[in-house]
Amino acid sequence: MTPSSDPAPPLPAPLVAIVDDDPPFLDAMLGLMRALGWRSAGFASAESFLASPARAEAACIVSDLQMPGMDGLALLSRLARDGGAAPVILVTARTEPRLEDEARARGALCLLRKPVAPEALEACLARAMGAGPG
Amino acid sequence: MLSRAETEILDLVQEAVTLRTTDGRILWWNAAAQALYGPRPMRAAGRAAADLFGEPAEDDAAALAALRAEGAWRGERLRPGACGGPRLVALDWRLRPDGRGGEAILETGRDVTDARRDEAALRKSEHRYRNLFQAMAASFWELDFFPVGARLHALRKAGEIAAYPAYFDAHPDFVREMMRLTRVVDVNEQSVALFGRPGAPDPKAELMTSVEPFWPEASSPVYAASVVAAVSGELSYAAETRLRAIDGREFPALFTACFPPDTMNKGTLLVGIIDLSARVAAEAALAAMRAEQARAARVSLLGELAAGIAHEVNQPLAAIAANAAAGIRWLDRPEPEVAEARTLTRRIAADAHRAAEVIARIRGMVSGAAPAASPCSANAALRDAVAMLETEIRRAGARVALRLDPADPAVIADPVQLRQVAANLAQNALQAMAGRPQARLELGVRRAGDRVAIEVADDGPGIAPEHLPRLFDSFFTTRAEGMGMGLSITRGIVEAFGGTVRAANRPGGGACFTVELPPASAAGSAPFSAPFSAAVAAPAADPSPAPAPTGADRRA
Numbered sequence: 098m099t100p101s102s103d104p105a106p107p108l109p110a111p112l113v114a115i116v117d118d119d120p121p122f123l124d125a126m127l128g129l130m131r132a133l134g135w136r137s138a139g140f141a142s143a144e145s146f147l148a149s150p151a152r153a154e155a156a157c158i159v160s161d162l163q164m165p166g167m168d169g170l171a172l173l174s175r176l177a178r179d180g181g182a183a184p185v186i187l188v189t190a191r192t193e194p195r196l197e198d199e200a201r202a203r204g205a206l207c208l209l210r211k212p213v214a215p216e217a218l219e220a221c222l223a224r225a226m227g228a229g230p231g
Numbered sequence: 232m233l234s235r236a237e238t239e240i241l242d243l244v245q246e247a248v249t250l251r252t253t254d255g256r257i258l259w260w261n262a263a264a265q266a267l268y269g270p271r272p273m274r275a276a277g278r279a280a281a282d283l284f285g286e287p288a289e290d291d292a293a294a295l296a297a298l299r300a301e302g303a304w305r306g307e308r309l310r311p312g313a314c315g316g317p318r319l320v321a322l323d324w325r326l327r328p329d330g331r332g333g334e335a336i337l338e339t340g341r342d343v344t345d346a347r348r349d350e351a352a353l354r355k356s357e358h359r360y361r362n363l364f365q366a367m368a369a370s371f372w373e374l375d376f377f378p379v380g381a382r383l384h385a386l387r388k389a390g391e392i393a394a395y396p397a398y399f400d401a402h403p404d405f406v407r408e409m410m411r412l413t414r415v416v417d418v419n420e421q422s423v424a425l426f427g428r429p430g431a432p433d434p435k436a437e438l439m440t441s442v443e444p445f446w447p448e449a450s451s452p453v454y455a456a457s458v459v460a461a462v463s464g465e466l467s468y469a470a471e472t473r474l475r476a477i478d479g480r481e482f483p484a485l486f487t488a489c490f491p492p493d494t495m496n497k498g499t500l501l502v503g504i505i506d507l508s509a510r511v512a513a514e515a516a517l518a519a520m521r522a523e524q525a526r527a528a529r530v531s532l533l534g535e536l537a538a539g540i541a542h543e544v545n546q547p548l549a550a551i552a553a554n555a556a557a558g559i560r561w562l563d564r565p566e567p568e569v570a571e572a573r574t575l576t577r578r579i580a581a582d583a584h585r586a587a588e589v590i591a592r593i594r595g596m597v598s599g600a601a602p603a604a605s606p607c608s609a610n611a612a613l614r615d616a617v618a619m620l621e622t623e624i625r626r627a628g629a630r631v632a633l634r635l636d637p638a639d640p641a642v643i644a645d646p647v648q649l650r651q652v653a654a655n656l657a658q659n660a661l662q663a664m665a666g667r668p669q670a671r672l673e674l675g676v677r678r679a680g681d682r683v684a685i686e687v688a689d690d691g692p693g694i695a696p697e698h699l700p701r702l703f704d705s706f707f708t709t710r711a712e713g714m715g716m717g718l719s720i721t722r723g724i725v726e727a728f729g730g731t732v733r734a735a736n737r738p739g740g741g742a743c744f745t746v747e748l749p750p751a752s753a754a755g756s757a758p759f760s761a762p763f764s765a766a767v768a769a770p771a772a773d774p775s776p777a778p779a780p781t782g783a784d785r786r787a
Binding site for chain 1: 538551559581
């Protein structure tokens with residue numbers, strides 16, 4: 098690793114917000130983000146994400162579809178209503194067909210089925226950020 | 232004319248006897264004629280019959296012609312009666328010498344007015360009966376029961392029969408013999424259509440036997456019961472049974488028999504039979520439809536179950552996949568991060584274990600289709616359920632209050648299923664309290680009258696009143712990810728063991744589910760002492776420990 102010769106202070110890497118009510122999966126996603134080199138923050142509910150400073154900072158949101166309280170689609174609508182929202186990647190453990198169509202119709206960038214294939218997740222993240230991690 | 236002796240004898244005759252000339256003049260009539268027509272013999276003598284009776288002369292001329300040709304004339308005439316009204320009189324004319332070398336007519340008249348009216352009424356009634364007999368949609372049979380009655384009478388007289396039902400029960404062959412003795416007198420067209428051999432040259436004639444061919448062996452008791460009803464003075468008998476057509480085809484039927492006293496005296500009785508095939512077929516179709524509906528419901532239930540299982544199992548699989556992906560990245564680095572990979576691999580192991588637990592829990596829910604009922608401890612069921620849900624309790628950060636009954640009452644249930652009931656209710660309570668900082672799960676066992684009550688309470692938001700009636704319905708859920716099976720399964724298990732489950736909101740907030748099951752032995756059925764019951768009944772109002780708790784409050 099060569100030290101940066103850029104005199105400007107390094108910009109913080111884009112933040113990926115992970116929203117999922119299943120603690121083991123949330124932990125696993127945060128670990129995967131770290132391994133992939135993304136900065137990430139985890140939230141156990143849509144409500145707690147909306148209430149946090151990460152809401153303004155997040156460059157991309159990876160949210161579970163089905164959660165007690167506000168679910169992934171409701172979060173999507175809320176962010177769209179408030180405007181200027183980061184792209185949202187929905188993930189779900191549900192198995193019904195046609196969920197992708199509904200997610201896209203509501204403005205999700207993509208919908209991934211659990212277990213999430215890492216390559217698919219990386220592709221979605223790349224589309225969300227327009228480039229790789231900082 | 233007539234000798235005095237002759238007139239005296241003729242006065243004793245019941246018929247109206249009149250002596251008249253061939254040109255229609257009355258010579259004499261007897262006392263019966265006076266009674267019939269009114270005038271005394273002395274006053275009638277010499278009068279013209281045509282005037283007296285208002286009969287046309289040409290009628291008399293025709294009658295006289297017949298009399299001369301055949302030696303006798305018979306006919307009926309309407310004549311004014313002594314009491315005013317017209318009488319129909321059957322007449323018989325004979326010629327006899329008048330004793331003066333000429334001829335006279337000896338007329339014998341019989342008043343048939345009443346007889347003709349009775350006959351007409353009878354014919355009308357008979358006609359109506361025949362019309363009914365033939366026109367009704369039901370199959371009607373006129374049976375000659377007389378030989379059976381005679382046979383029964385003889386047996387009874389000989390002391391062989393004490394009570395008919397018992398005798399018929401003990402002698403099935405005798406019942407068949409009574410059938411053979413019951414002769415078919417007449418049947419209507421519907422009977423021929425229902426019982427006859429299709430295409431037979433004379434299908435009705437084939438039915439004119441005994442009733443025996445029409446009664447399958449299995450239906451003999453119905454015939455016997457109808458005989459009992461007939462001989463015990465009942466007016467009618469009806470039963471659903473199976474009857475047999477002459478060609479052996481059996482069908483369901485409504486059998487009715489009438490025993491009106493007047494026809495019973497003649498030994499005939501009327502039987503009506505309605506073919507129930509269509510109704511029975513409709514019922515069978517309905518039953519098939521219900522079965523199909525139930526099957527469709529099961530298939531749909533299975534689909535829901537599969538979706539639920541997929542969701543539950545996908546959660547840990549998703550964590551495993553993400554952890555594995557992260558681990559590979561760490562190991563793929565130019566300098567592999569072994570420590571990171573180790574941490575992730577441990578997580579993978581834990582997630583795999585979690586997946587196995589999910590499957591075990593589902594298995595516990597759906598297996599054991601034939602539960603073995605045995606005495607098992609309600610206390611143990613609650614303890615085991617808490618152990619089973621350790622992970623969930625820890626995640627919810629819930630405090631558990633376990634208030635067991637020191638007498639450790641046993642209920643009749645399957646221990647695994649009873650534990651499932653407790654676990655389902657506890658899980659439901661945890662879900663109701665999701666997100667609450669001070670979640671408190673309370674589980675208790677107590678005596679409730681002659682039953683054992685298991686109570687599971689939470690301090691969540693409680694149950695919306697409109698949800699209370701549907702709470703235990705299949706697929707009813709208030710949670711987006713819920714399948715609505717937990718409480719439905721719970722109720723199914725509890726009811727299978729003769730118990731009940733109900734839900735209520737607690738005055739202090741939160742919900743309380745109460746399962747009541749019959750105790751294993753009646754010996755322990757005395758109501759338990761009040762203090763413990765009261766403490767468990769209102770745990771929210773009094774957070775202090777119950778007087779004699781054997782369980783422990785703990786923070787998981």
